[in-house]
Amino acid sequence: MSELLKGNFKVNKAIDDQKSESTAEEKFEREALRKLGGSIAFVSRQKVMWDKSEAKETKRDK
């Protein structure tokens, strides 16, 4: 139905269909959590990449 209606008319009032702004609490939580992260990243199923071609080989092997 939405496809049928799409572009069939224009509305006078601009509609903001973007996701609503985060609340103050969500912003606060996001900022606070940033400080609770670990020392460095963890990458699943990886050990050492000696060179880039090796990483690509590993990918092909999977």
Added chain:
Amino acid sequence: MSLDRVPQDFGRDLLKRLPQMTHDRISGLALSNAKNNRQYFRYGQSIRAVRDTAIGVGSSALVVAAGPSLHRKQYATQIKDRGFDGAIISTDSGLVYCLRNGIVPDLVVTIDPHAKRIVRWFGDPELSAKCLQQDDYFSRQDMDRAFADELAYNREVLALIDRYGSKVRLALSTVSSEQVVRRAIASGMQIFWWNPMLDDPQKDGLTTDLFDMNGFPCINACGNVGAACWMIAGEVLRKRHVGLLGMDFSYYDGTPYRSTQYYEEAMKLVGERNLDKFFIRTHNPYVGQWFFSDPAYYWYREVFLETASQVDFKTYNCTEGGILFGESVSFIPFSGFLDMWTAGRFN
């Protein structure tokens, strides 16, 4: 301000968000440090050189990390009394413990890009009373008691590192702060550069950016410097039997919350009345004791156990405390590890 509603298992709920939280915390700083450190690469060489160097005798290694057990157990005495001659790999935070006990590690590893804190493990030439007023990170934690008098302790560390620096091999992360890099150079350490993986190296991203920038090998540090030592022991030095010391990933039951690493941030997030929901409690059946962790440390445990199940070398946790135990990690007393080493079972 703190959160209005805090779920009962808030700490555990955060675990699935830890990868993103870690990315948000360090990625920008890590890349900035790596770019800035290009001017210092000529003072060291690639960690590839370590792969081709005989470090420690035989196929065993010990990782010395600075969890709370480090100052409760007698690791150093046992290492010396038993004459352990396998590789000893220390975290930056464990280096002073080793040196004070007459042990020069075969390799020291540093990784965290923080601008002010990590250099303290090597002695901060610029530390002042004013700096300390702005950051009580070290003085309030359950670590070395000497940190209570931080300026005096810093002077001692400066002297110790200046004395032994030229004997220290440092696996220096390219994302380390300039303060750490300059301190390593000034104290005469032998530097071996490496990149920590910041994301999947099989896709174009931050890790491949680092590699393209400098060509140094990229190592999965599994979230923290202790795990990075372990990975380097097994995958770079190719040791087949790796023992862990001071790898608690937790605090002893009864430790005041204020003495934990993320206390200030946890207080701001959930408030004092909800701190019990923030920390994760774990019973260790091997030692019959309870421990508690902040979410980051519990995440370290989970990713370590996952990775340990995928490597080709054997891991023995000889910490005698903490929460790092599972199918992929043998939890044994340190004396048991040394008994096996003495009996030639690691040959």
